[in-house]
Amino acid sequence: MKRTLFLKVMILMIVATGAILNTQAAKVQHLTTHSQSMDKDIETVVITPEGYSENNSYPVLYLLHGYSGNQNDWINNVPEIKNYADLYQFIIVCPDGAFSSWYFDSPIDNSIKYETYVAHELVDWVDNSFSTIASREGRAITGLSMGGHGALYLAFRNQDVYGAAGSLSGGVDIRPFPNNWDISKRLGTYAENKGNWEENTVINLVYKLTPGALEIAIDCGVGDFFYGVNCNLHEKLLERNIPHDFTTRPGGHTWEYWKNAIAFQSVFFHHFFEKGKED
Template sequence: MNEVSFTHLSIPYNLKKKYYRMKRLCALLVLMFAVVVVFAAKIETVSTYSKVMNKEIKAVVVTPDNYSTAKRLPVIYLLHGYGGNYNDWITQGKSFIPLVDTYDVIVVCPDGAIGSWYFDSPMDKNFQYETYVTKELIPFVDSHYATIADRAGRGITGLSMGGHGALYLSFRHQDLFGVAGSMSGGVDFRPFPNNWDIAKRLGTYAENPDNWEKNTVVNLVHLLTPKSLSLIIDCGSEDFFYKVNCQLHEKLLDRNIPHDFIIRPGAHNWPYWNNSIQYQMLFMSNFFTKTTPVK
């Protein structure tokens, strides 16, 4: 049926108004349906037990709409920042959710507590998050979901404290991760000795400099060899971590370590990270496509 035109018809004004109102309503319903389809990925919260810290720790797991145990998928571990929790990315960083379907991946958002920095604290036995992620969380995910349980199908990234954590864990565990990223990462926290509970986890810099030196990402570049780990690092040009990210970039160049390094206008906030995660997940999807995972 052709669309009704009021150009040459004598139709009462009220009828015209109702027609256009109905047309707008139909357009709105179509848009709402499209949004529902876009956000078709499945989100669930799981509880994992950490033996090393003797406590339950939550994580969000996002699977594609077509997820089935018949097909093994790559996994991206997505870490939150200081002051955040496992729920941050699905409440404030929602832009990644449609990409779970687009790239056919599983995303895991673990809880890293406030100020864990994702290493094993030598000062506090309740903050052993390197061991938790690498020896407890990953085996849990691989045993409960249809994952490619191999470095070729496993990536990790995060924002701020989580950016540090993603690079820290991937540099130190290249047997577990094939691709890693960082968004606005605190990749060298030595210039900030009084911030973000770092002194609580490592002791003060004045009294425990060795703890700081061996646990900051910029000092772990020596663990890498060219092409041993696929890397993407980005930071906003107005970010307070901008300088340390540039220094990490220079250090990687000096050691001939291939990596993508992106600087865009932006600060240390969610608008920047919602944009940044688009590039991070594309980069990781390209890595997964090129590799030949062990199934």
């Protein structure tokens, strides 16, 4: 009940202070990072909040794009994320996860190592380049669609790196979609590489979680083609007694839905970051 009331109050604050936020000065930087594991440069958008200072340390929200997207998707389609960086005083990092990486280290293609890049190389670069809270208490990760899969996949497998994770319309079980979104280019065909698919789908990684170890927020519209697999993940988390927030509302696989959902998840992650400061 306390968390529900807190979230409602914070959302009202977003609406009430909208006019003020639009005058604030979050800084959007388009930067080039380097992946040693893939031996290539990767573009990244970094948003620092108004008043950013090297004298302070800031939590970081890693925000992942979906299939066929790039690092500019979030800032171009939901410029309001600048407001959330200002209001909650966190840094937002939006890396280019490639057209269809699914944020795996591919077991069949050594040139695709996006788990290594996002969960390790990028995190190290951000912590070395900006004034961050360089611990899991100061890091959260979320994303939409392919990025929703990626965020939970990376967080479940790297709980020493991230303390909180979310998913917006995430492809949290890839097995029902063996012919979609170039997944087979990363894992091989399901028919010939079943083990790769079983070992790298989010819903089969729940065994890695212990109650309370990772703050989790899952959001999916009831009209989304990923709605069923998100409900299945919710049920499995309940079965394993893993606390999590699970939100559904009318809507589909659209930017209109994600624009609304990221406002709520920003509050969720802000609450997580503030709790870390208290601890």
